[in-house]
Amino acid sequence: xxxxxxxxxxxxxxxxxxxxxxxxxxxxxxxxxxxxxxxxxxxxxxxxxxxxxxxxxxxxxxxxxxxxxxxxxxxxxxxxxxxxxxxxxxxxxxxxxxxxxxxxxxxxxxxxxxxxxxxxxxxxxxxxxxxxxxxxxxxxxxxxxxxxxxxxxxxxxxxxxxxxxxxxxxxxxxxxxxxxxxxxxxxxxxxxxxxxxxxxxxxxxxxxxxxxxxxxxxxxxxxxxxxxxxxxxxxxxxxxxxxxxxxxxxxxxxxxxxxxxxxxxxxxxxxxxxxxxxxxxxxxxxxxxxxxxxxxxx
Amino acid sequence: xxxxxxxxxxxxxxxxxxxxxxxxxxxxxxxxxxxxxxxxxxxxxxxxxxxxxxxxxxxxxxxxxxxxxxxxxxxxxxxxxxxxxxxxxxxxxxxxxxxxxxxxxxxxxxxxxxxxxxxxxxxxxxxxxxxxxxxxxxxxxxxxxxxxxxxxxxxxxxxxxxxxxxxxxxxxxxxxxxxxxxxxxxxxxxxxxxxxxxxxxxxxxxxxxxxxxxxxxxxxxxxxxxxxxxxxxxxxxxxxxxxxxxxxxxxxxxxxxxxxxxxxxxxxxxxxxxxxxxxxxxxxxxxxxxxxxxxxxxxxxxxxxxxxxxxxxxxxxxxxx
Numbered sequence: 001x002x003x004x005x006x007x008x009x010x011x012x013x014x015x016x017x018x019x020x021x022x023x024x025x026x027x028x029x030x031x032x033x034x035x036x037x038x039x040x041x042x043x044x045x046x047x048x049x050x051x052x053x054x055x056x057x058x059x060x061x062x063x064x065x066x067x068x069x070x071x072x073x074x075x076x077x078x079x080x081x082x083x084x085x086x087x088x089x090x091x092x093x094x095x096x097x098x099x100x101x102x103x104x105x106x107x108x109x110x111x112x113x114x115x116x117x118x119x120x121x122x123x124x125x126x127x128x129x130x131x132x133x134x135x136x137x138x139x140x141x142x143x144x145x146x147x148x149x150x151x152x153x154x155x156x157x158x159x160x161x162x163x164x165x166x167x168x169x170x171x172x173x174x175x176x177x178x179x180x181x182x183x184x185x186x187x188x189x190x191x192x193x194x195x196x197x198x199x200x201x202x203x204x205x206x207x208x209x210x211x212x213x214x215x216x217x218x219x220x221x222x223x224x225x226x227x228x229x230x231x232x233x234x235x236x237x238x239x240x241x242x243x244x245x246x247x248x249x250x251x252x253x254x255x256x257x258x259x260x261x262x263x264x265x266x267x268x269x270x271x272x273x274x275x276x277x278x279x280x281x282x283x284x285x286x287x288x289x290x291x292x293x294x295x296x297x298x
Numbered sequence: 299x300x301x302x303x304x305x306x307x308x309x310x311x312x313x314x315x316x317x318x319x320x321x322x323x324x325x326x327x328x329x330x331x332x333x334x335x336x337x338x339x340x341x342x343x344x345x346x347x348x349x350x351x352x353x354x355x356x357x358x359x360x361x362x363x364x365x366x367x368x369x370x371x372x373x374x375x376x377x378x379x380x381x382x383x384x385x386x387x388x389x390x391x392x393x394x395x396x397x398x399x400x401x402x403x404x405x406x407x408x409x410x411x412x413x414x415x416x417x418x419x420x421x422x423x424x425x426x427x428x429x430x431x432x433x434x435x436x437x438x439x440x441x442x443x444x445x446x447x448x449x450x451x452x453x454x455x456x457x458x459x460x461x462x463x464x465x466x467x468x469x470x471x472x473x474x475x476x477x478x479x480x481x482x483x484x485x486x487x488x489x490x491x492x493x494x495x496x497x498x499x500x501x502x503x504x505x506x507x508x509x510x511x512x513x514x515x516x517x518x519x520x521x522x523x524x525x526x527x528x529x530x531x532x533x534x535x536x537x538x539x540x541x542x543x544x545x546x547x548x549x550x551x552x553x554x555x556x557x558x559x560x561x562x563x564x565x566x567x568x569x570x571x572x573x574x575x576x577x578x579x580x581x582x583x584x585x586x587x588x589x590x591x592x593x594x595x596x597x598x599x600x601x602x603x604x605x606x607x608x609x610x611x612x613x614x615x616x617x618x619x
Contacts, residue, residue, distance in 0.1 A: 046417050046420075046421065094597065094601060097601060098600075101604075103416060103417045104363045104416070104417060104420065105600050105604070107363070107365075107417060107420060108363075108553065108557065108596065108600050109596070109597060109600040109601070111550060111553075111596060112592075112593045112594070112595075112596025112597040112599075112600060113593065113597060114593070115550065115589050115590070115592055115593025115596060116589075116590050116593035116594055116597065117593075118589065118593075119587045119588070119589030119590035119591075119592075119593055120587070120590055122587065122589065123587040123590065231546070235424055235425060235428045235546060236425075236428075238421040238424060238425050239421075239425040239428075241421065242414070242418060242421050242422055242425065272436060275432040275435075275436075276429045276432050276433065279425050279426065279428065279429035279432075280429070282422070282425055283410050283426070286410050286413050286414070286422065287410070287413075290413040290414060
């Protein structure tokens with residue numbers, strides 16, 4: 001038994017189960033807030049459509065499976081590319097016009113795009129979810145001794161940590177990442193060095209969107225594939241981003257996992273508050289450290 | 299370019315002329331309309347006109363984009379409905395209590411949100427409003443998915459029976475007109491001038507000795523209270539308070555109304571509210587997804603039409619005059 005004095009006692013198995021669920025939610029928070037932070041760093045746009053793009057990733061993998069018979073492993077590559085392509089179209093046709101305006105317009109534009117995407121999917125698929133089974137190789141349970149781990153869930157945790165670390169390495173340790181960081185600091189100067197900054201902005205948006213699409217594929221076998229899966233998530237991710245501060249890539253990742261775990265713990269000890277715990281943490285951070293846990297003061 | 303592009307502030311003569319024209323025309327229209335158009339529809343338009351104008355007080359005159367204003371509208375609807383139905387308060391008092399509750403909620407949300415600026419402010423208000431939505435979903439007095447139904451409309455000062463749509467219409471008109479008058483007074487007051495100074499250049503306003511945060515918070519509370527006045531009135535009209543009122547979609551709708559009508563103009567938000575509510579009512583009868591259309595209007599407004607209806611008209615008049 002595991003006890004918090006005066007609150008509750010419960011078996012370790014239940015605790016581990018909720019912690020795993022928290023870790024999984026945390027993986028999605030981390031992947032999405034990472035993408036938001038990368039896009040914001042370069043474009044100065046808060047991408048409200050991030051949740052819709054995540055939903056799109058899940059739907060593309062569902063289509064691939066239902067219409068073309070392409071399995072999960074194919075979807076893991078094709079769906080992020082498809083979502084990235086959608087993002088290129090959005091950036092090239094609409095979003096690039098927002099850079100010279102107040103950043104609030106970027107938020108409003110992507111909010112409108114979200115409404116269009118989500119409304120269309122709701123019109124055709126309703127609010128109910130489509131089932132998407134995990135691939136056979138990752139189905140079934142794994143007995144760890146202290147708990148039973150559904151293999152697919154373990155896979156999601158491992159692969160999303162790898163994706164987060166890969167993104168961090170890409171931005172902090174490669175030449176492309178160095179261009180990106182330089183262009184974030186001073187786009188005009190970087191442009192005069194002969195680097196195609198508008199192209200980099202398009203690719204950054206596509207990359208952030210592809211990360212959201214990737215998270216969508218990972219989520220498809222866990223949650224049902226539904227038109228509403230994105231927006232409720234994106235509002236929580238906004239709270240994660242506010243609590244973590246968008247100044248640092250690593251900060252966005254760490255905050256995502258910590259808050260996911262905290263949410264899982266809340267589900268164990270005080271389930272009524274599990275829906276709001278992340279918002280409460282955000283409020284407390286705002287009171288104590290307005291710039292965010294990893295943010296620099298403006 | 300700032301989001302509130304100082305649209306209302308052309309030459310004084312033009313602005314007053316245009317405003318006077320709009321006020322006279324809309325006063326005549328408002329008095330004649332209930333005899334031509336279904337009064338409940340008109341009351342809905344009026345409530346959202348006030349809601350949008352209250353929202354515009356923040357975005358247009360302080361430059362703060364609140365993405366969670368539905369919380370204040372919806373909270374007031376719940377409190378007014380509860381006060382009228384369970385506590386048995388007279389209608390006018392129930393609406394007042396609702397507006398005060400919204401203002402109190404605005405004090406809490408505003409206190410947290412003004413700690414960050416710009417885009418973060420929007421994200422914080424959205425997150426706190428979503429938290430409020432979850433609270434409304436859980437607490438018993440809101441009755442979850444059912445909402446508070448069958449709210450009595452009551453009587454005005456114990457004299458006039460408000461179950462009569464026409465009688466209620468003129469009460470709602472009076473409330474909404476009073477709300478707009480308050481907003482107009484706020485914007486034109488010395489207090490309003492300081493708000494505009496903060497909007498245009500916050501560091502300079504601070505260096506002149508103004509406590510920007512305190513002004514922002516007061517504007518936020520006023521805006522929340524006025525949004526609550528609209529929400530409480532709306533609950534009396536429809537005799538209903540539900541979760542729809544506190545959803546993030548409703549926060550999006552009021553942004554759209556203001557954007558479509560013209561951010562930073564006094565006449566724009568009511569125009570945007572009339573267009574949006576009209577479209578929603580009309581489309582409800584058709585098999586067309588309303589959210590898609592709202593999204594499309596959003597995109598078109600942001601890309602091509604950032605001044606909104608009233609902003610374009612003002613710009614046209616200014617160019618000719």
